[in-house]
Amino acid sequence: MPHLVRRWISILAGLVITLVLLIALVFYLAVRFMPFQAAQLEKVHQPSVVYASDGSKLMTLGSQNTDLTYQQIPKNLQNAIVATEDHTFWTNSGIDIKSVFRSAFVDVFSGSLAQGASTIPEQLAKITYLTANKTFSRKFQQIILGVQINRNFTKQEILAMYLNRVPLGESSTGADQGALRYFGIDLKKNPNQLTLPQAALLAGLPQAPSAYDPLQHPKAALARRNQVLENMAHWGYISEAQAQQAEQAPLGVKFHSFQGDGWDSQPLLTNFLLDYLNKHKISPDEVQQGGLQIYTTISPAVQNAVNQVFWSGQYDSDFPGPTSGTVVQGAGIFVDPKTGGILGAAGSRKQGYTSLGLDRIYSSSSPGSSIKPIMDYAPAIESGKWSYTSVLNNAPQDFGGGYTPHNWNASGPSKVTLQYGIEWSQNIASVWLLQQIGLKTGADFAAKDGIPLTSSDYNHLGIAIGGLENGVTPMDMVGAYTPFANQGVRSQPYLITKIVNAQGTEIYQESPSQKQVMTADTADKMTRLMQDVVDFGTGQSAKLANWGVAGKTGTVQYDTGLNGSHPNWIRDGWFDGYTPTIVGSIHIGYDHSSPTNHMTMSPVDPSANAAKLFHDVIALALQNQQPQQFANGPYPYVTGTADGVNYVQQQQQPSQSQTSGLQGLQASYDPAKNQVTLNWSGGFPTTVAYTVMRQTMGTGSTDQQTPVGQTTGTSLVDTNVQPNQVYQYTVQATDPNSGQPLGNPVSTTVATGNVTPPGQGQGDGGGGQVPPGNGTGPAGGGPGDGSGGPGGSTGPGNGPGGPGSGGPGPGQGGTGNGSSAPTGYVGPGPGHHHHGHH
DSSP: OHHHHHHHHHHHHHHHHHHHHHHHHHHHHHHHHSOOOHHHHHSOOOOEEEEOTTSOEEEEESOSSOOOOGGGSOHHHHHHHHHHHOTTTTTSOSOOHHHHHHHHHHHHHHOOOOOOOOOHHHHHHHHHHOOSOOOHHHHHHHHHHHHHHHHHSOHHHHHHHHHHHOBOSTTOBHHHHHHHHHHOOOTTTOGGGOOHHHHHHHHHSTTOTTTTOTTTOHHHHHHHHHHHHHHHHHTTSSOHHHHHHHHTSOOOOOOOOOTTBHHHHOHHHHHHHHHHHHHTTOOHHHHHTOOOEEEEOOOHHHHHHHHHHHHSSTTGGGSSSOSSSSOOEEEEEEEOTTTOBEEEEESSOSTTOOTTOOOGGGOOBOOGGGGHIIIIIHHHHHTTSOOTTOEEEOSOOOOSTTOOOOOSSTTOOSEEEHHHHHHTTOHHHHHHHHHHHOHHHHHHHHHHTTOOOOGGGGGOGGGGGTOOSSOBOHHHHHHHHGGGGTTTEEEOOBOEEEEEOTTSOEEEEOOOOEEEOSOHHHHHHHHHHHHHHHHHSTTGGGOOTTSOOEEEEEEEESSSSTTSSOTTEEEEEEEEEEOSSOEEEEEEEOSSOOSSSOEESSSSOHHHHHHHHHHHHHHHHTTTSOOOOOSSOOOOSGGGSTTHHHHHHHHHSOOGGGTTSEEEEEEEEETTTTEEEEEEEEOOSSOOEEEEEEEEESTTOOOOOEEEEEESSSEEEEOOOOTTOEEEEEEEEEOTTTOOEEEEEEEEEEESSSOOOOOSOOSTTOOSOOOOBOOOOSOTTOTTSOOSOTTOOEEEOOSOOOOOSSSSSOBOOOOOEEEOOOOOOOOOOTTOOOOOOO
16 A cells, blocks of 8 residues: 555656656747837836827827936835836846745646736746736746846836836826826936935835825825835835834825827826727726827817816816815716717816826716707607607606606696697706607617617606706716707717827727717707707807707706705716717716715706807817808797797697788899898798799780899899899799798799889788787897796896797897706606716
8 A cells, every 4th residue: 555655646746847847848949939029118108198089199108218226216116116117137047936826836726827926037038028917828928027127228228127117106107207296296307306215115116006006095005115115125115214204204295297298288188188098908007107108089270279268277267166265066078979989078177186096077966957859859759759840848747657747937838739848948848748658669779879878767757857866977968969960860078089009009999989879850940949959049158150959958956856855956067969970979067066065056057058168169279160050941930939839839820810820021223232121021931942033014024023032031132134124023932852832832023224114912822011020039148048947037138139930020029038948957857867967
């Protein structure tokens, strides 16, 4: 029996020796033949460069020429790094055999690959040649490359290369940048200025730059620094007394910018870029190590506009609340609707900004009424059963389970047109509409458009007015509004076109991702409705002269419903909108709403502030571009008024005298210019085309009707006339899409000299002069800017009246009352979880 045991021991020992020899052979061959590019280590460290969509350089991350020579590296920093990261550095061959076997044993049996066992040469190999992926093959490569580095360079060169390339957090790479970032010390000029506690703090960062970031996590950084000091004492670099004295020193850190660095030149974009890349599995450390060429979709004009509004301080008065202390925070993101390319972004204002801090583009909040176009109105239009003149029930009611939403204007009409419902953000009408089309229909439509919904969101009508369990982010909303500006095609927002590393290899790329989520016709009709919101309704602060602008406001109360204890307190303000070329989402609110920090309805509805901020950005971004309008303008003003339902019903049952829909044709001759000016009034609820014909009248005339022109307006000038003639003009309304005539034509005659025209008023529908209507125009001074809360004050309008609804002719209503109008409040019902900001 003992003989058998000895035999098995001998076999096992032989196998172990064979295995060790085999490993040694493989290791030798790997060291001998694995490609090693020594020149890559000898390159001067270069920062990562970020490019705009037009190829221009936006910024660099890290400053130029930050490499230190070995002699420029403070001795305390050298000793602190060696004592903490690789205490056998000066004597080992680039590989710590004992640590390798210990970590291999732990990794194999735990399956975690958590053990580093990395010497300084191995860490340098990982930084320079490898990725951060934890695999056995990557670790094997790291060990081999560490040995090769040790064979090709001196210890002093290795330590200097390592300290020039190691990430130290806050977008700093290497000791020179780290000392400058945290302490404002230029090691090239003043290497002796770095103190022992400061050196220990820097040496503690490589293990976990984010976790030990002294600006973000000072307690963790302090504990780590003191551990480094104890390590230095343990390995004999300083005495225990020196360590204890240094441990009493405060951290003494502050963020310092590099000249030309992204944190200095583009702080908002830098924060967003690094956050975006991190969410796409490219860590800030990888970017900060330098050498990357990052190509983005950013438009310099748009990003500069965002910077002006969110950073310069020049637009602080357009934000609600104070401009110092704890200010209302904000986020804005703008994309190209055709591609989804992100054109500009800000996740913070300047006040309260922290590098690598909270990126509010990804912070969730209730969307309030800004969800209505996506959840309620677009799916209704898409069904083909609803139009802008459809009548919605807006009367207070119980929708089941005690859910009784409120409107901001408690005395509002009990029946409204669909146009009025969205234009003036009526909560009850919107909930009623979602109920009519089906809760699942609206929710499915919104989910298809990228709105994140939970299973509980499908169980309550509160989602019609923003009551989502988890809320939405500005990134969600800007993507969800792209199909309105892109013929029903949703474009997924994206930032990066490609990233190329220092070796010229493309390591990451993105491209447009699109899908049809609604018909082009629905998108067009929704754009017309949301132009109404901006032209006549709650979004008037977003107006931009000569540009087509569409969008929707959103306001979220601090309390639940109008019966809350503070109905004037507001948690969130939104404006989501677009021009023909840019889609944007603006969100404002405190990070943590409280009785001390909240917005209010006075002096304006915060959603009006959000709309104004949207206007500020697009006005700056588009100032050098040719203005563009949407293919079709807004729906008529009159159908979006409180009296719109009555107007629609009158149009559906016209009297005998109104059957033509086109009236009041007048013609006047100007002998000085030898031209005839025609004017008429149109009584159509939609945009129509008017065809104008002319025929010479009088004895012996054989002229046929001659086309003069076509217009969508209600006037035309005819310059092709002869003096001393009598002309009959006929105007016919037609459908601009089908060309089919609408109603009857109207005619009138005019003399171009000293001749007497035949009797006025020839033709069906009557000529002659129709008295102007006495209707009231849109309120002057911008109704819906939200100046004042519920029951707030009203001010006299100072703008001209709009088209009259009281008579068939042009409205003669003078200045209207500029009564304020907040956008819809959100009042949660059963199952409607009301979530705070962020």
